[in-house]
Amino acid sequence: xxxxxxxxxxxxxxxxxxxxxxxxxxxxxxxxxxxxxxxxxxxxxxxxxxxxxxxxxxxxxxxxxxxxxxxxxxxxxxxxxxxxxxxxxxxxxxxxxxxxxxxxxxxxxxxxxxxxxxxxxxxxxxxxxxxxxxxxxxxxxxxxxxxxxxxxxxxxxxxxxxxxxxxxxxxxxxxxxxxxxxxxxxxxxxxxxxxxxxxxxxxxxxxxxxxxxxxxxxxxxxxxxxxxxxxxxxxxxxxxxxxxxxxxxxxxxxxxxxxxxxxxxxxxxxxxxxxxxxxxxxxxxxxxxxxxxxxxxxxxxxxxxxxxxxxxxxxxxxxxxxxxxxxxxxxxxx
Amino acid sequence: xxxxxxxxxxxxxxxxxxxxxxxxxxxxxxxxxxxxxxxxxxxxxxxxxxxxxxxxxxxxxxxxxxxxxxxxxxxxxxxxxxxxxxxxxxxxxxxxxxxxxxxxxxxxxxxxxxxxxxxxxxxxxxxxxxxxxxxxxxxxxxxxxxxxxxxxxxxxxxxxxxxxxxxxxxxxxxxxxxxxxxxxxxxxxxxxxxxxxxxxxxxxxxxxxxxxxxxxxxxxxxxxxxxxxxxxxxxxxxxxxxxxxxxxxxxxxxxxxxxxxxxxxxxxxxxxxxxxxxxxxxxxxxxxxxxxxxxxxxxxxxxxxxxxxxxxxxxxxxxxxxxxxxxxxxxxxx
DNA sequence: TCTGCCCATGTAAGTGCGTACATGCGCCCC
DNA sequence: GGGGCGCATGTACGCACTTACATGGGCAGA
Numbered sequence: 001x002x003x004x005x006x007x008x009x010x011x012x013x014x015x016x017x018x019x020x021x022x023x024x025x026x027x028x029x030x031x032x033x034x035x036x037x038x039x040x041x042x043x044x045x046x047x048x049x050x051x052x053x054x055x056x057x058x059x060x061x062x063x064x065x066x067x068x069x070x071x072x073x074x075x076x077x078x079x080x081x082x083x084x085x086x087x088x089x090x091x092x093x094x095x096x097x098x099x100x101x102x103x104x105x106x107x108x109x110x111x112x113x114x115x116x117x118x119x120x121x122x123x124x125x126x127x128x129x130x131x132x133x134x135x136x137x138x139x140x141x142x143x144x145x146x147x148x149x150x151x152x153x154x155x156x157x158x159x160x161x162x163x164x165x166x167x168x169x170x171x172x173x174x175x176x177x178x179x180x181x182x183x184x185x186x187x188x189x190x191x192x193x194x195x196x197x198x199x200x201x202x203x204x205x206x207x208x209x210x211x212x213x214x215x216x217x218x219x220x221x222x223x224x225x226x227x228x229x230x231x232x233x234x235x236x237x238x239x240x241x242x243x244x245x246x247x248x249x250x251x252x253x254x255x256x257x258x259x260x261x262x263x264x265x266x267x268x269x270x271x272x273x274x275x276x277x278x279x280x281x282x283x284x285x286x287x288x289x290x291x292x293x294x295x296x297x298x299x300x301x302x303x304x305x306x307x308x309x310x311x312x313x314x315x316x317x318x319x320x321x322x323x324x325x326x327x328x329x330x331x332x333x334x
Numbered sequence: 335x336x337x338x339x340x341x342x343x344x345x346x347x348x349x350x351x352x353x354x355x356x357x358x359x360x361x362x363x364x365x366x367x368x369x370x371x372x373x374x375x376x377x378x379x380x381x382x383x384x385x386x387x388x389x390x391x392x393x394x395x396x397x398x399x400x401x402x403x404x405x406x407x408x409x410x411x412x413x414x415x416x417x418x419x420x421x422x423x424x425x426x427x428x429x430x431x432x433x434x435x436x437x438x439x440x441x442x443x444x445x446x447x448x449x450x451x452x453x454x455x456x457x458x459x460x461x462x463x464x465x466x467x468x469x470x471x472x473x474x475x476x477x478x479x480x481x482x483x484x485x486x487x488x489x490x491x492x493x494x495x496x497x498x499x500x501x502x503x504x505x506x507x508x509x510x511x512x513x514x515x516x517x518x519x520x521x522x523x524x525x526x527x528x529x530x531x532x533x534x535x536x537x538x539x540x541x542x543x544x545x546x547x548x549x550x551x552x553x554x555x556x557x558x559x560x561x562x563x564x565x566x567x568x569x570x571x572x573x574x575x576x577x578x579x580x581x582x583x584x585x586x587x588x589x590x591x592x593x594x595x596x597x598x599x600x601x602x603x604x605x606x607x608x609x610x611x612x613x614x615x616x617x618x619x620x621x622x623x624x625x626x627x628x629x630x631x632x633x634x635x636x637x638x639x640x641x642x643x644x645x646x647x648x649x650x651x652x653x654x655x656x657x658x659x660x661x662x663x664x665x666x667x668x
Numbered sequence: 669t670c671t672g673c674c675c676a677t678g679t680a681a682g683t684g685c686g687t688a689c690a691t692g693c694g695c696c697c698c
Numbered sequence: 699g700g701g702g703c704g705c706a707t708g709t710a711c712g713c714a715c716t717t718a719c720a721t722g723g724g725c726a727g728a
Contacts, residue, residue: 363705391713
């Protein structure tokens with residue numbers, strides 16, 4: 001396989017010149033440059049980025065940890081991160097943790113091994129030791145999907161608590177008092193935790209009893225949302241409105257209502273969370289909370305890359321969410 | 335930052351021993367090993383994988399090229415590939431081409447630069463020059479999502495043509511003669527091309543005229559499917575059945591029918607393609623063709639890694655698809 | 669003509685690890 | 699008691715680049 005040395009020999013120049021042709025082409029006389037380039041092309045030469053990164057001490061790679069990518073909102077932010085990174089000449093290494101702290105720790109180790117120039121993390125809730133390892137290896141990072149005010153954890157995110165509160169308040173403002181919750185597993189997912197906390201505190205503030213049978217934590221799948229909803233419908237006194245803390249589960253919940261011949265929103269109101277594209281195509285269209293996944297991903301990547309380049313530290317940034325009113329919620333019928 | 339050398343000095347051993355502790359722990363006396371490990375831990379030492387890969391000539395990384403990840407079936411196969419790779423100790427580098435041949439070429443170059451041990455490609459239709467570059471750099475690869483019988487391009491996929499034919503035949507067997515098609519852009523997507531070809535040849539075989547107004551190529555988004563469907567509904571003589579060559583566009587198509595007060599399947603039949611989780615939660619549940627995204631991804635990764643380890647070449651493998659009958663298609667009413 | 673500077677290029681010292689080979693020690697067996 | 703073997707470890711080279719510094723020629727200004 002051709003190396004920079006081989007190209008240099010054929011072109012009758014030094015390896016330094018070939019390296020310059022690749023990295024700083026304008027520092028090479030155009031005649032020399034063209035000769036080297038045509039030789040590289042003829043030999044299908046691809047420079048070894050590993051050796052380059054080792055020598056230059058930067059890999060032009062950023063690491064991204066997400067819990068899941070199929071069927072989920074994380075695909076959107078991931079795509080935005082990919083786009084922004086590619087545009088800046090960076091490659092993204094994605095690690096999928098499957099909501100497992102153990103797996104996440106191993107993935108972060110692997111990414112540091114690969115000498116990523118920076119890390120984008122999902123959620124803020126992890127072992128102190130991991131943060132220490134990241135710091136010891138001088139890897140700048142940014143937390144997404146979860147707002148922290150801590151100086152030690154620069155964050156680019158929206159506020160899950162406030163957003164979930166908005167959703168809950170919306171249902172209450174429509175006169176609902178029997179309100180259910182379907183959300184992710186709070187013990188492995190600090191975003192779900194915040195959303196549940198908002199739901200509970202919000203009911204509490206309005207003097208509404210928290211009914212354990214109205215709360216379902218489950219996996220990030222449509223059918224799980226569907227099952228949870230079916231269970232609630234089967235209750236003696238079922239809720240009249242349900243807050244689904246993500247649109248995926250909301251789609252399942254709507255299907256469950258349809259299964260049970262309940263009309264949404266006439267018989268039961270459903271509000272989602274995320275504003276995935278699917279939210280516009282459910283029947284009825286889903287009222288939900290729009291989350292700035294795309295902008296968050298883009299800004300996180302841009303900020304991280306700026307930090308890598310030493311232009312600035314990362315400033316914590318809170319992005320707005322927005323209640324999107326469609327047709328899956330209605331005033332409670334007396 | 336700590337290196338293997340630093341650890342060695344502190345532990346009073348050579349760098350070779352530290353390296354062995356990392357890579358072949360059983361070759362080191364347990365006493366020495368434990369001492370070295372505790373020193374590594376105390377210093378948050380993470381070995382430099384770039385240097386390691388450079389020295390060992392393998393990166394334990396595989397590259398994956400997909401056109402898009404948000405809102406799509408590719409997320410499923412990607413997740414499967416990630417899982418299988420992580421399990422085998424490999425990291426996945428994902429490049430998103432956005433259906434652009436130019437971007438794809440640049441991404442493949444970048445992946446080879448990163449010295450991926452192997453490549454997983456989506457679709458088979460690309461410049462000869464690219465395949466030559468891959469070959470010249472000794473990178474094993476496998477094509478997914480598109481079956482080719484060529485020896486030069488080992489493939490692990492299902493047959494898009496046959497699968498799309500099954501879908502079209504299904505509609506015809508229900509008595510439909512005015513059949514529409516919504517699919518991806520065939521000039522940038524050989525999977526869409528095959529599916530359209532199957533649709534057209536199938537109609538032809540049954541003596542059904544191909545009506546240009548019944549064919550819509552559009553982007554991979556729900557709202558695009560919705561728009562396409564609306565246009566067809568507005569025709570003087572609209573189709574009585576529509577084959578959507580992916581479930582995403584089918585979801586949009588169903589929404590468009592609902593917008594127009596057309597009942598699915600009573601007034602119009604819709605069949606999808608992919609069998610995404612959403613297909614079970616549409617109203618009505620979507621008849622579709624199940625595509626083995628998960629198994630394909632898993633098998634592609636496993637086969638590629640086996641090839642990397644020199645255990646075997648990659649044998650082309652055709653996976654089965656399956657017509658999934660739900661409730662979005664019905665016999666044509668006379 | 670000489671000095672000094674700039675441009676194009678070369679020289680060579682890293683970059684952090686893997687690994688083939690060398691070393692040295694202890695033990696077994698003859 | 700010596701040869702040989704195996705285990706634990708060390709030595710040192712190589713991996714393919716980047717880059718600080720050196721070199722040398724040409725040219726402008728003194």
